[in-house]
Amino acid sequence: xxxxxxxxxxxxxxxxxxxxxxxxxxxxxxxxxxxxxxxxxxxxxxxxxxxxxxxxxxxxxxxxxxxxxxxxxxxxxxxxxxxxxxxxxxxxxxxxxxxxxxxxxxxxxxxxxxxxxxxxxxxxxxxxxxxxxxxxxxxxxxxxxxxxxxxxxxxxxxxxxxxxxxxxxxxxxxxxxxxxxxxxxxxxxxxxxxxxxxxxxxxxxxxxxxxxxxxxxxxxxxxxxxxxxxxxxxxxxxxxxxxxxxxxxxxxxxxxxxxxxxxxxxxxxxxxxxxxxxxxxxxxxxxx
Amino acid sequence: xxxxxxxxxxxxxxxxxxxxxxxxxxxxxxxxxxxxxxxxxxxxxxxxxxxxxxxxxxxxxxxxxxxxxxxxxxxxxxxxxxxxxxxxxxxxxxxxxxxxxxxxxxxxxxxxxxxxxxxxxxxxxxxxxxxxxxxxxxxxxxxxxxxxxxxxxxxxxxxxxxxxxxxxxxxxxxxxxxxxxxxxxxxxxxxxxxxxxxxxxxxxxxxx
Amino acid sequence: xxxxxxxxxxxxxxxxxxxxxxxxxxxxxxxxxxxxxxxxxxxxxxxxxxxxxxxxxxxxxxxxxxxxxxxxxxxxxxxxxxxxxxxxxxxxxxxxxxxxxxxxxxxxxxxxxxxxxxxxxxxxxxxxxxxxxxxxxxxxxxxxxxxxxxxxxxxxxxxxxxxxxxxxxxxxxxxxxxxxxxxxxxxxxxxxxxxxxxxxxxxxxxxxxxxxxxxxxxxxxxxxxxxxxxxxxxxxxxxxxxxxxxxxxxxxxxxxxxxxxxxxxxxxxxxxxxxxxxxxxxxxxxxxxxxxxxxxxxxxxxxxxxxxxxx
Numbered sequence: 034x035x036x037x038x039x040x041x042x043x044x045x046x047x048x049x050x051x052x053x054x055x056x057x058x059x060x061x062x063x064x065x066x067x068x069x070x071x072x073x074x075x076x077x078x079x080x081x082x083x084x085x086x087x088x089x090x091x092x093x094x095x096x097x098x099x100x101x102x103x104x105x106x107x108x109x110x111x112x113x114x115x116x117x118x119x120x121x122x123x124x125x126x127x128x129x130x131x132x133x134x135x136x137x138x139x140x141x142x143x144x145x146x147x148x149x150x151x152x153x154x155x156x157x158x159x160x161x162x163x164x165x166x167x168x169x170x171x172x173x174x175x176x177x178x179x180x181x182x183x184x185x186x187x188x189x190x191x192x193x194x195x196x197x198x199x200x201x202x203x204x205x206x207x208x209x210x211x212x213x214x215x216x217x218x219x220x221x222x223x224x225x226x227x228x229x230x231x232x233x234x235x236x237x238x239x240x241x242x243x244x245x246x247x248x249x250x251x252x253x254x255x256x257x258x259x260x261x262x263x264x265x266x267x268x269x270x271x272x273x274x275x276x277x278x279x280x281x282x283x284x285x286x287x288x289x290x291x292x293x294x295x296x297x298x299x300x301x302x303x304x305x306x307x308x309x310x311x312x313x314x315x316x317x318x319x320x321x
Numbered sequence: 322x323x324x325x326x327x328x329x330x331x332x333x334x335x336x337x338x339x340x341x342x343x344x345x346x347x348x349x350x351x352x353x354x355x356x357x358x359x360x361x362x363x364x365x366x367x368x369x370x371x372x373x374x375x376x377x378x379x380x381x382x383x384x385x386x387x388x389x390x391x392x393x394x395x396x397x398x399x400x401x402x403x404x405x406x407x408x409x410x411x412x413x414x415x416x417x418x419x420x421x422x423x424x425x426x427x428x429x430x431x432x433x434x435x436x437x438x439x440x441x442x443x444x445x446x447x448x449x450x451x452x453x454x455x456x457x458x459x460x461x462x463x464x465x466x467x468x469x470x471x472x473x474x475x476x477x478x479x480x481x482x483x484x485x486x487x488x489x490x491x492x493x494x495x496x497x498x499x500x501x502x503x504x505x506x507x508x509x510x511x512x513x514x515x516x517x518x519x520x521x522x523x524x525x526x527x528x529x
Numbered sequence: 530x531x532x533x534x535x536x537x538x539x540x541x542x543x544x545x546x547x548x549x550x551x552x553x554x555x556x557x558x559x560x561x562x563x564x565x566x567x568x569x570x571x572x573x574x575x576x577x578x579x580x581x582x583x584x585x586x587x588x589x590x591x592x593x594x595x596x597x598x599x600x601x602x603x604x605x606x607x608x609x610x611x612x613x614x615x616x617x618x619x620x621x622x623x624x625x626x627x628x629x630x631x632x633x634x635x636x637x638x639x640x641x642x643x644x645x646x647x648x649x650x651x652x653x654x655x656x657x658x659x660x661x662x663x664x665x666x667x668x669x670x671x672x673x674x675x676x677x678x679x680x681x682x683x684x685x686x687x688x689x690x691x692x693x694x695x696x697x698x699x700x701x702x703x704x705x706x707x708x709x710x711x712x713x714x715x716x717x718x719x720x721x722x723x724x725x726x727x728x729x730x731x732x733x734x735x736x737x738x739x740x741x742x743x744x745x746x747x748x749x750x751x752x753x754x755x756x757x758x759x760x761x762x763x764x765x766x767x768x769x770x771x772x773x774x775x776x777x778x779x780x781x782x783x784x785x786x787x788x789x790x791x792x793x794x795x796x797x798x799x800x801x802x803x804x805x806x807x808x809x810x811x812x813x814x815x816x817x818x819x820x821x822x823x824x825x826x827x828x829x830x831x832x833x834x835x836x837x838x839x840x
Binding site for chain 3: 358433435445446447448449450471474475476477478479480481482483485486487504505506507508510511512
């Protein structure tokens with residue numbers, strides 16, 4: 034007979050720091066606050082971004098102008114903030130439109146039968162087959178460039194990936210036992226969609242939506258940078274960056290660095306927020 | 322009421338039939354057991370008899386009407402083996418039970434379901450407790466036949482006894498016919514009035 | 530244990546396993562799934578731990594082998610051949626002296642051929658020879674090693690899992706639901722190999738929900754209820770309800786279809802609503818206030834029981 038005085042510890046769960054959900058909440062809150070702040074400030078800034086002041090041309094970053102000034106004496110900080118907020122607005126709007134297209138097409142492909150599915154899938158492959166930037170340029174050019182051009186181009190070209198995800202989710206869900214049982218219990222297809230499918234797909238949809246923002250924002254910036262997007266009067270980030278290219282060889286590095294960094298940070302923050310959301314929803318990492 | 326399976330053939334792969342020309346007639350007062358080794362298509366048969374799968378040929382008739390053509394509430398209700406997969410994990414138990422066809426309190430109490438489970442989510446209940454909900458949900462007003470596919474295999478023996486004791490009473494009172502699949506011989510002998518043996522591709526009928 | 534003159538291969542005392550889970554929102558709670566579990570296996574014995582599916586008894590296997598998920602806490606004393614094991618000892622013995630035969634081929638890597646997994650990726654001559662011998666012994670065709678897990682039939686899969694376990698000539702096999710869904714005759718046949726292994730002087734710990742199978746193949750049965758073993762008894766004691774000790778075991782006996790199929794009211798408590806003291810208390814006809822205190826294990830007539838009213 035074996036006996037022991039104390040009990041051996043076989044395994045101890047040590048979680049370092051905050052748990053995943055709290056960490057995610059922190060990310061979401063901080064990221065959210067930061068992004069909202071940028072957008073709001075950018076909107077308010079208004080005139081400061083376009084006021085020219087020839088006595089203050091080409092100044093290096095310093096206290097009064099933390100991001101320096103450009104060749105027209107415009108304050109780079111307010112220009113950058115305004116620019117990024119314009120890009121964010123366009124990005125948000127485009128993402129929203131794209132997501133709605135994705136939701137409708139994805140649901141249609143999964144529920145309206147094999148032929149509809151085949152057509153939509155073919156269409157997805159078609160759009161995905163064209164190099165994205167090329168597609169954006171073509172659409173924007175066809176619509177006469179400018180604000181409308183870039184907004185529509187970004188809005189109608191980001192749906193394929195999310196459509197696939199939603200289509201996949203619904204296809205899988207259709208096979209779930211409880212969906213089949215609901216049919217046999219006499220529930221109408223509409224009732225099943227509302228009660229079972231939408232709540233299941235909604236989280237994935239929201240995550241997809243948030244993760245679309247950085248893409249949309251970057252693409253708008255790229256289009257504008259290449260000259261197919263916003264007009265020069267609108268200080269979009271793309272314009273700011275493209276114009277700064279001319280002055281780089283003159284040694285005015287701050288004209289490109291700060292706007293570029295702000296763009297990068299914004300995109301990464303959106304990505305972080307979207308990723309955190311996804312981690313909360315993804316069951317495999319949710320235990321941590 | 323009579324549930325008839327006429328000339329049912331089915332196979333998942335072309336040329337590999339699990340069921341061939343299967344026939345079965347079950348009346349409301351009967352309790353029929355299906356006996357076959359593992360992998361012989363018992364679950365497939367259950368799904369065909371309750372309208373979840375369409376047979377490659379043949380039909381399933383309830384008092385003459387093809388159940389695969391029925392719309393709305395299906396009077397032949399199947400209870401699945403794994404309750405965790407038969408409920409929407411996002412819904413609370415009270416919503417899940419509301420999916421059924423007006424389930425009487427008598428049934429809920431008879432199956433030993435406790436009221437304070439109603440507010441819980443499926444992941445907060447054990448398999449036995451979930452299965453009770455699934456069974457209650459299937460015993461709605463319009464149910465005329467019940468198909469039980471290994472419903473108590475994974476459960477505590479005592480839970481199994483509780484559930485079956487209630488079911489046998491309930492089915493007798495409402496004249497609901499039963500088709501049951503279980504691999505436990507003692508259970509089979511206790512709850513069925515006759516047994517049907519599935520032997521590879523043909524059926525041998527065995528009356529006790 | 531005066532009734533059994535053989536040596537212990539495995540002895541477990543006061544094993545407790547809990548894991549951390551998210552509750553509503555952001556809070557995490559600790560769920561005590563196994564609480565002060567005792568079980569032992571002697572040489573030549575096949576001991577079955579019997580309990581309802583999903584009641585936490587699979588975690589027992591994982592706890593003994595030290596392969597619990599990372600969000601688990603585990604403590605308890607495990608002696609293997611009378612040596613108290615530490616975490617490192619368990620790691621050393623795992624796969625060699627103590628092996629697991631799991632439920633299905635889902636435990637194998639679906640992308641690797643079976644042979645490679647059986648040999649655990651070793652290539653020495655001796656290993657190949659051992660593999661060939663074992664395949665022969667379990668009547669598996671020699672080319673089984675060239676198949677992928679999904680290509681194995683149910684019976685072949687079981688024998689492959691067994692072969693993998695036997696490669697290192699272990700002393701103790703832990704079998705976790707090795708015959709899922711099989712009816713009694715087929716399950717008994719499948720268990721034949723485990724029975725042989727035990728009869729050679731080794732030990733088998735069988736974890737299952739199928740009490741009818743346990744009654745056919747085991748030497749002793751440990752009854753698992755609400756996270757702990759309430760009784761451990763030789764199989765012979767199950768022939769009549771009077772030779773059983775714990776009220777739950779007696780209720781279980783009476784619930785068997787062949788013994789009258791008597792339903793006993795109540796449910797196994799959920800892991801978050803454990804009653805104080807004896808987990809069976811709220812359902813028990815012999816309940817007294819002392820039952821809410823600490824229930825010590827007693828030895829009665831060659832078996833153990835956790836009940837202050839047992840005789």
